[in-house]
Amino acid sequence: MAGKLTRLQRYYLYYTGTFLAFIVLLAWLEHLGMSPRWIGYAFLFFTISMYAVIGIASRTTDVSEYYVAGRRVPALFNGMATGADWMSAASFIGLAGTLYLSGFQGLAYVIGWTGGFVLVALLLAPYLRRFDQYTIPDFLGARYGGRAIRLVAVGAAILASFVYVVAQIYGVGVITSRFVSLQFEIGVFVGLAGILVCSFLGGMRAVTWTQVAQYLILIVAYLTPVAILSYNVTGNPLPQLVYGEVLERVARLEDKLFNMPDEIHVRQLYQEQADLYARKIMQLPRSLTLEREQISQRINELKASDSQMKDIVMLERQRRELPHDPDQARIRWENAMFAAVDRAKAPIHHAEAFPGDTVEEQNVLRINFLALVFCLTIGTAALPHVLIRYYTTPSVRQARESVFWSLLFILLLYVTAPAYAVFAKYEVLTHLVDIPLAKLPSWVMAWSKVGLVNIEDINGDGILQLAELSLNPDVIVLATPEIAGMPYVISGLVAAGGLAAALSTADGLLLTITSALSHDVYYRIMRPGASTQLRLVISKSLLLVVAVLAAMVAAEKPGTILSMVAWAFSIAGSAFFPALVLGIFWERATRAGALAGMLVGLSLSIYYILRVEFDGIPLLGISGLQMAPWFQVQSTSGGVFGVFAGFATIIIVSLLTKPDPEAAAFLRTIRFRREGP
């Protein structure tokens, strides 16, 4: 058997063996008394130095190696690399939590993020591979001709990739600060170092081989805790197969808990709280002065009587922490009101699809669910950093096969995420809810210190009601090892997995941005005669600049940027998908059509997102822009309109312009070719 393996397969087998041995070693050291902090350091140091070894070993000065790994990546390995490239910190840490919080509704992410690969396989990957060049703007430039379309493509690629890369580096900062207790900003620069060791010297070649290594770590880290948890709960270590049975138990617990008098009472209390905030917001600014006066009056009363100093200090602090002005009060109270409204809502059964009292309400949810699926599917199929991976295989046939492997490796994680959510819910419903606060398991306390778990005994009965508990989505994956009572080494493993997921995605994105700038803008447009050596120097310097820039933005903890990541799918989908697909399947598509379609699709998506999401631009003093969503589609699915508008514009404008005489010859080379690769 061992004789039949290729050299690469043998290498990665040794590598996986080494990693597993390392985990066992650490488990033993923990048993001997190694502190969690040092276990965290060991994981951080060990994994990053393995990536560094691979990254340095694959350094290169060859252009084809730097941009497309020399087109020598076998299908299986390209599948793994794509898996790591694709699965980001959000998939690894956030997805299970989203599924925990939104139950069936969250499955839109699972369906959309995997369905995209069907479109990649059927519509894009084989043709991109047969085209035999380096980037996505390359393809559009060759098919339609002209510099304008290349520049629009470069712009859209950077727009979609940059916020994404910032979010990955931010993720690295979060993971290192939680598990290794590094300061957040230092964590960000550790992440930067981790990214640069993988990509700086070897470009795509180094990124590919580290991504394979990172995939192996991330999948081991994702599957291990939930397999152990599943074994503890059901006696079967394959959570994907048995969580149906646990889901049934969850449904029974939900039936019992949802209508308990205490639960209903707590939800009522939250409703009252929300109403109170609503009243206070309505009566601004008077309500704020009133509240300040009330507290001052109480302080004076206390001072007059001889009550405890402690109480006075507490009240004074309360007064200090009041909002400074009505604007701040409005923002703060609105947030508090929304949080209370959330907790006051009647809970939904985990498996219930499209919950709504009337058929109309259900249909709105159906439409939104499918719109989100559509948007994520098209976005996935159009993200440049995923598509360029299919340039790296040795042949068209291997490109097709590698999409199969990609989806298989990605499915391993996406099929497990819903199981994570169900097991976590089972744990919460059996060991948390309806339990006296003093007897809650220790992980709840540990994570509420970091602010990821929030418990408020609003009815003062000393017992936790479901509505009194709120969880941050990240906590599900991060805390599962503790929930299952596993040693700290498993927590360290999860951190290493999250780190691998974030670093591998950041590498792929960074390379996409760099090659768009150095290959498409510098080489193709500014200096077509530049020497190979100069091109690589430019590439590497740009890589450094973009990486440092992204790390600096991430270190600022920009909240809005993180929510913008969801929009990358709409941007990429509406800019690239129609132009690429029509470019391959419709000979009649012309340059003017494609250019118009890309611009219209892109602008419509951005316009829709901005108008639905924001009310105005405070910087310019513009306000009152907010509009009601069309067909009640949320801003994250704004790409739906952009994609359709893009298709329609390309078709109409193409039919109005003269057919491109060179299209037929170009299409013959990418649709049908006799010679070997």
Add this chain to the structure above:
Amino acid sequence: MAQCDLYWRRTRRITLFLLMIWIGATFGLIWFARELNEFTLFGFPLGFYGAAQGVLLVYLGIIWLYNRWMRKLDAEFGVDSE
């Protein structure tokens, strides 16, 4: 050139057929998830199972079929022989 056209026509037919399956599974089946939840499969409500695993396995099947059919087609026309 006739060979090229024939190859392309058959590629398109395969692609279109598999795309229809993709649309049917994703948008057809999931639309009725609420109704499908009345049934159970391996302990899962069927609609939930379909969205969490069923559809994903269909996707994998689609790509597998595509690769198989395209391999045959390539062999028949002698395209991209390695």
